[in-house]
Amino acid sequence: MPEKDIYLLAIESSCDDTSAAVLHGRKMLSNVVATQQIHREYGGVVPELASRAHQQHIVPLVHQALAKANIDKKLLSAIAFTRGPGLMGSLLVGTSFAKSLSLGLGIPLIEVNHMEAHILAHFIETPGKEPPPFPFLAMTISGGHTQIVLVRGYSDMEVLGETLDDAVGEAFDKTAKLLGLPYPGGPLIDKYAASGDPEAFDFPIPKVPGLDFSFSGLKTSVLYFMQKHTEADPGFIERERDNICASLQRTIVTILMQKLRRAAKQTGIRHVAIGGGVAANSGIRKALAEAESKLGWTTYIPPFQYCTDNAGMIGIVGYLKYLDGRFSDLSVSAQARYKIGG
Template identity: 60%
Template sequence: MSETIILGIESSCDDTSAAIIKGNQILSNIAANQSIHNEYGGVVPELASRAHQQNIIPVVTKSFSKANIQQNDICAIGFTRGPGLLGSLLVGTSFAKSLAMSLDVPLIEVNHLQAHILAHFIEDANPTPPEFPFLCLTVSGGHTMIVLVKDYFDMEIIGKTIDDAAGEAFDKIGKIFDLDYPAGPIIDKLAKEGNSNAFKFNKPRLDNYDYSFSGIKTSVLYFIQKEVKKNPDFIQEHLNDLCASIQKAIIEILMNKLENAAKDLGVKEVAIAGGVSANSALRQAMQDNQKKLGWNIYIPKFEYTTDNAAMIAMVAKLKYERSEFTDLRTTATSKYDL
């Protein structure tokens, strides 16, 4: 029997992406970004859904071309049903349903958060995939959570943010500094030239594995307002040190809870996923804990950290093997429990 070939479609936020997977190997992973949101300092849902409509056919066409296969070669179509921006999800869902109907192939719905975690099982995501059970810190602009992964589709959220996501905190703090959107990668770059011990910011005190990032954002805002009153050029003069200090604080908050969860549950297999898993300081903290705490760590390739269709195709492949298909009457949903 020939290997399964599946088309994956991702449209949960502002990236339109399509990928082809054969077995566990990604043949193509194409994405169109939406730079229009930069001037607004965040994603504008109406503009995002319009851009998806313009991008989806070219992106899917290019994914087939790069994979060097025909539409009739695919066995199924996987798509992001949620969570995400409803207008954006509707574009991907409608397109996937229409194409599945025209090609007479099964349709497979995918949970976007589940896909970030299961991206670790793509053939070239890691030298070896994680072993069950493992902990996965899933951290992005919209989500921050610690997930205990017992099997491919047996996951338990043991901690999550009670307010802002970590990526959202980076972006909001970046706005205070008048940095472009998204600010996370810019802060990461500037932090490399700064002193991470230059400034101290308050960290939340929560008893369980839950996170909170609104407090550090407010702490930075008040601190900056106070300093700028004394010196209008304070941000410009101390930008690298500010970025380094803030990044250190956010990474310490993330890692502290993850370390506690791993210790309490006796888990040594630890992974990170989501857009913020591309952050160099977070990756370094994971590597430090590999040596210090004896963790087996799993850090995905950069292309599988941001929203991408390869991870959607991976989950669709796993569901295809289990004959978990979706009715054509399915609809997109902005909320979709893990």
């Protein structure tokens, strides 16, 4: 089948966003997302509530994606879906739906690794943007993941470093909760940091060997810092909120950039691609811009709709796999822990 005739439906349900997308080759025809607001009440994602919401959203979203793309489901060439990693209950909803639709329409089924999708989102056809050339370094930073990956090709990736405990997005969100900010708090920390002094407070930078990360110790340090100061001054957090946000953001950006610079030095690669929801953080974007001028890097950040969890990124991986004939059979099952290349 000529590439121009390939229409693909993609489904993403790894955490708390349900998403469906339709691609025509590399071109995105639709990419719709239903964000689950109920988790705001609990200050974080509740797995059982997430899986129930996916069940409610998935059928209407698929209909919406097809309608927005203006195609009939009979034109679809394949179904791509997130197999993992993620929350098992959430993954099961998307996996089961994709398998059923594949069977019903008699078209191929394609499993996708969520982390590979964040990386390959750069290859969705986007006006005015060129994808990174191989090989390149990818850093995926989100609420659930922090990784540095050497990308030699679409299906040739090597994880060079990853978090040993908490993800960078979780460090932002948990600190925001300590500040009394609603979930998700990462974007709010970025907002308030713009008005604060990044040098106001010093938070420790974890000493982790190699290219791995650790953020649990940083979270604990921030907790003790706030407890100590609020005991002596109950109005401390309210008064110093912007400075705390700015200082935390500076610390986290420093950790990320130290590792990324080390990876670039070790590999000799100067093309750096960023993905994941935390890629929207202004501090990280500023640090990357400075690295371009000082270190000679070329950096790549996809449009925001492809940074957060979305089916569009699942679809581009599905499309690339379709071209190679890498299909899954109906025995495939969701996998909460699913390594790149696994």
